[in-house]
Amino acid sequence: MTDIALIESAREFNRFYTNFLGLLNKAYLDTSFTLTDARVLFEIGAHNGVNAGALARDLQLDPAYLSRILKRFREEELIEATLDPADQRSQILTVTAKGRAQFEELGSRSNAQIAARFDTLADGEPQAAVAAMQTIRAILDPQAKPASAIIRPHRAGDIGWIVQSQGRFYAEEYGWDLRFEGLVAEVAGKFLANFDPEMEHCWIAERSGINLGSVLITNGGDGIAKLRLLYVDKAARGLGLGKQLVDECITFSRRKGYKQISLWTNDFLHTARAIYQKAGFRLVSEERHRMFGPEANGQTWVLDL
Template structure:
């Protein structure tokens, strides 16, 4: 465990608690205890859930939680209905009284957050939103569902591509500067291409946060190059790189290219298995891979 990183996370938690109070830090506005407030908020956000869902989400002992839910039910804060197909399980949802019990706390939470956001400029709010998305993505449990979509580039995306490829490059500062120069040249070629409709760029977004990108640039009437491809650490297992390459292959095919080429060192992470999956073949001794889109070798 990195003690320095652990201390940094704890400092951030304390900073957040002091400046933008979370619901469980506003229990002075409610007759409920800290844990009771957390449980009711979990039910509220889920809409309808089971006790097992709440136990996993909050890390609570099932027996302790069961007794608490019984107390809530007796107080009229929640209702439990038999789960469809399994009478031993119950679906939990808030009653009107339960929603009222949380209303005061919710109002104070919104007021605290709104006060913090009102002091920011629109650009600062956008930066905050993106940063929170990154924190949520990196700290989320591995089993959480990933909502990923591919989109076209927006203003600022190309600068982000250069910055992220440089940051993710292996080696020290010299290697990163070399990679930054290479990616900046690639981006310049993309932006100054005589026929921009023959080039393609895709940004992968996960829950609204940019987590990867790919660039396809025409080299000639018949050839295109997969010139940039990266995915942020921690999300590669979600199949994002595969979707980015597939977008390039589909675009190149529809644009009438005969082939796609790319360098094996395109990405700091090994991509040979990914290229093989899409039918790329290694060009012996040239350090490049090629996929034929037309003719007998096309897949």
């Protein structure tokens, strides 16, 4: 039986979010569309070829009411309806070009509305709010597929994110002191200050605007690429992002004509070491150190290309 305090907390949030959504949804008054109109058009746009009965069930709408909305949309040439060859009672709904333009216009207005709200927030707050939304969605709707992660080049703020997330991670998980964060900042800072876009690169793994991982290739000279700052956030482990980031490094390094990739890691980073081993890296040296507080076992691995 769920704790009453949790339940009341959830209800309080629901009252707040009902008002919040109510304010957002009032914006539909700036168009001729009602909120329900917009939901219908979005849903058809998102699942082109949906059937009307399924639509009514997904959106919890009265079929009679939906029928009138769809009729109006057909008259306004926003959608097309064709009979399902497999069942001539059913209708298959698709968005027309005009409907898609309208759908995108509504989308732009909605984006602008959220953007206006998020732009008033402090740096980091939109990400924190969206991460929390994703958490709620994953719990209350387990069948929803999370957006997939992408891997992209770095942009403004990403180096800071690398410093912050790795500094925090190593402090919390391994008790490393702030010298490690300082080193990461210097390494990453030098990377930006002396960046050679031809021979160096930084990859960021991201999902829905939230950074999840990173890795750098820097030019060590003598045909040696240095793989640095590989990291995957705890929330995104198990998705194969680490391997994908390492694969990007290898592909890039081969293409750029490097002879070898070298990297330094610590033996307690088991998942990372497994990735390196599977990718063909070999251990070339090992040394105990106390660079950041607790004693650790640093290792240098290399991959001949």
